[in-house]
Amino acid sequence: MDDSSAPSQPSSSSSSPTNHHSDAKGALQKDTQSHALASSGDASVSPTQAAHSSPSLHPEGQHLLPVDTPSNALTDSSDRSTLLAQARAFLTSPQVRSSDYTAKRAFLVDKGLRNDEIDVLLREMPLQTPAIPPRTYPAPLPSALPGLLLGVARVASWVAGCSVALLLVYFRFIYPRIAQTFHARLSLRRHQTGLLHRLTASLEQLKETRAETAAVLPRPELFRDARYGQCQTLDDVLSASTDVSENKETSKDEASGRNVPPETLLRCAIADVVKTEQKPTSEAIFVHLEGKMPWLREEDGLSFQELLWKTLSTSSLFRQEEIDGISTWSYVEPVLPPFPPLLISLHKLKHAFPEHPAQVPMGGRFQHTLQAMSDLTGYMSAQAFSSVRSAFQGDSQAEEIKREIRSLKSLVLNRRV
Structure with missing residues (x-):
């Protein structure tokens, strides 16, 4: 396998490249020993080959092949195939399969394999999926419920305290003033209502009295145009x-x-x-x-x-x-009201009396002066013909009647004159 197809391991698989390289070497040495023993039993390896195979398992990382000698030249090809078989078995072992690609390659180079052989061996290896690291989860955060409950309790305590303070101030200072104002307005409204009831009662009484007296009182005189009543234009x-x-x-x-x-x-x-x-x-x-x-x-x-x-x-x-x-x-023509019964009776009485003949006025325009002079003469005559009373003579009803008769007599005499 080439470098691109080789499996890569995460950095967390080993603490450092040196330690990982040493671990890979130890695993390779163990696998080499086990495969050497197996191949010696199956292929009947000679004692010379077994003796030369032991130095290759040295922990110091010595080469797998010993120094060329005339006896080893004959078996070079067989040893080479054996070495490749051991390297292939080494790479397929479960312990080395998950090792680092660089460590595998360095270990095979140290064992005497060429680069082309190493590439062929690594290419023959099956593709390894990278190991999935264990899934880790962060630690759960501490619960915020206690803090939330504590905050709610604090807010509730503050609200309760402020409410109590406001209620105390309200009932101590504000409510008495509001109550006084309300009672004052209520009493004022009751007083106004009482005055309105009294005024209504007075108006009703006045209306009744007016209705009773309206029939007795004379009606207002309507407009009467005696001078121009007959005029139409x-x-x-x-x-x-x-x-x-x-x-x-x-x-x-x-x-x-x-x-x-x-x-x-x-x-x-x-x-x-x-x-x-x-x-x-x-x-x-x-x-x-x-x-x-x-x-x-x-x-x-x-x-x-x-x-x-x-x-x-x-x-x-x-x-x-x-x-x-x-x-x-x-x-609108005014409607004349009917005459009162008393006025109708007076008119009837007037028409019942006989009419007196018209007297001829005497004296013309000096009639008023003549009337005044006659009145004065009558008064003086009454005073002249009146009897002198003594101081001890008391007034009586008879004397009063006599005096009135004398006055009327003197007036009649003066009018005849």
Whole structure:
């Protein structure tokens, strides 16, 4: 076998190349002796060959062949074949089979074999698989469970300690303040609830009292325009105001409609806009008013326009309706409430009495002065005709009646005069 096919052994098979080489030599010497004895018995080796074979087993590593002599020249070929047979048996032995390739080769060279013979012998040897070293495993690591349990115990102790400290601080300092705040808010809410209940009870009582007294109290007087009640348009209102101003000689403001109630102006303006087949919107109403009364466009008319708008938007006589997304206004006729029973009875009593003839006024425009003078004369006459009372005379009911009669008598006499 050549060098490439020779089996190689790991470095752990021997401590050093020298020791391994010596071990291989000893094994080879032992095998050589055993094979020499076997070959002497089988091949009937001569005593000369047996004598010359013993020096080859010397531990010092002497050559297998002795020094050439004339007697050994005849048996050179047979010795050579014997030496090759011994070397082949040596290489096939179990002890040498696992030896180092270099040690085998060095030992065979020392025994006198040539390189070509050694290569042939090694090539004839069967291929040896390298010995598998024993499988070793690392030592198992120490268990981490005790350390883990210790860490968990430490963490649990720290958490428990911190929790106890936090609970102590909470119940000692924070919880009392929270409890006080909660109770204060609860008491405040109860107080507010009590006040609301009292207010609700008071409102219910007031509502009941108002419902009871509303029937007795007089109703508010509705708007009644006695002067312009018959007017239906703005032209009628302006003409009526002009006639009144001419009769009473009033100012120009009343003649221009400044003193006309805003309810009347708005009512007539809405009627005029409806007659023109337009929707009575706020813009159309004010445009119509400005057309009839130009003074509304002036600075003085702005305040009156504000009064008109306030009356239109707040008065119960005007109602706002939305038609097709357009806001329109309409006038609502006030419903007059029925007269109270007492007023109806008084009217009936008045009509039951006979009518007195109309008295002709005397004195004309000096009637008031004449009435005052007559009253003064009557008073003086009553005082003049009254009897003088003494200091010891006491007042009585009869004296009072007499004095009243005298006063009435003097007044009647003065009126006749």
